[in-house]
Amino acid sequence: MTSTPPAIPISGTTRLYVVLGDPVAQVQSPALMNPLFARRELDAVLVPVHAGPEHFDQIFDGLRRISNVDGIFVTVPHKAAARRLADRCSPMVEVTGSANALRREADGKWYAENFDGIGFVTGLVEAGFDPEDRQVALVGAGGAGSAIAAALLAADAARLSVCDLDAAKLGGLHSRLDAHWPGRTFTAAEPDLDKADIVVNATPLGLRWDDPLPFEPHLLPAGCVVADIIMKPRETRLLREAAARGHRVHHGIHMLGGQLDSYRAFFGLG
Structure with a gap:
């Protein structure tokens, strides 16, 4: 020990x-x-x-x-x-x-x-869910979601769909991503789950016990991985319901663990 x-x-x-x-x-x-x-x-x-x-x-x-x-x-x-x-x-x-x-x-x-994006992708890869050549659906275009979107494209995700109810925020992110990784990002107001290999909740929904779900688990395609960035609670309602339907799940704490080495270097902590 x-x-x-x-x-x-x-x-x-x-x-x-x-x-x-x-x-x-x-x-x-x-x-x-x-x-x-x-x-x-x-x-x-x-x-x-x-x-x-x-x-x-x-x-x-x-x-x-x-x-x-x-x-x-x-x-x-x-x-x-x-x-x-x-x-x-x-x-x-x-x-x-x-x-x-x-x-x-x-x-x-x-x-x-x-470091949200690199931390998330590092944790994803270490858990055996490499996004390279995968179709990824990302829900949430806020601070964490934007970073995760960029990191997924940098990690060679084949196709990234991003949804958010804020059209202006979504449009701005799409423009910035397309300038670096043209033609690989698609945006919508509703989640595009149909052919997703990996689905990511990058919204705050799940922090509180009475939060609504970010999307309906019954719409998830068979065999996809469901990831949440929320760290506490560890088992969000989304992950519980996805697991109950037979999906592999990826917990939020992996994103923080994947950032630790980056933080150490960034702050010069040896």
């Missing part, structure tokens, strides 16, 4: 990392990052901060002015806002229009990156 490393005591020299979201009860990043800090004997801690959309700009602005804050993680629903507030952005952030991690640069500016 692997023992958990003892936590580094918090002191006046501790470097701070935060994860911003609304809600934050479901976030799993502190459970991964704080043990990483402890294993590397780093004087740092990651804490969740519950930030409502109406206060996000002020909270973000306040955090960037705190001298011992080195990193900001961002979760639902703030990823597009984080991209807007960043001083500099990676090419992936420019394509997706969203960010899920920002670091303080040597000059004090904040640089934004998005």
Whole structure:
């Protein structure tokens, strides 16, 4: 059995990392990052901060002015806002229009990156569900969905259908994706499930017990894999109902696990 490393005591020299979201009860990043800090004997801690959309700009602005804050993680629903507030952005952030991690640069500016997509695809491949040459249906064109869409195309998915009720958001994402991977993305207001090999829920639906389903499981084609990006609860209603119908399922926590090495490199954690 692997023992958990003892936590580094918090002191006046501790470097701070935060994860911003609304809600934050479901976030799993502190459970991964704080043990990483402890294993590397780093004087740092990651804490969740519950930030409502109406206060996000002020909270973000306040955090960037705190001298011992080195990193900001961002979760639902703030990823597009984080991209807007960043001083500099990676090419992936420019394509997706969203960010899920920002670091303080040597000059004090904040640089934004998005690891949702690469984390999701890494987890998918490690679980044996490689998207290469597969038809993928993605539900949700928000911050995480946009990043996952780009990563799936970069991983050579043969065809990607994306649906979202927000036509303007969907159209903007389609234009950005088509500029890099022409002719492989198709969009609609309703999920295009008919011939999908992999179906992905990239919406927040499932965070709460009374959320509606993002799509009807009885419409899923036989043999497809059903993936959810929601990490808590681990077994969302969607995954339970898909599994009951005989589909293979892929849990949201794999997306975070697939991002850990990227976070370590991005923040220079050794």
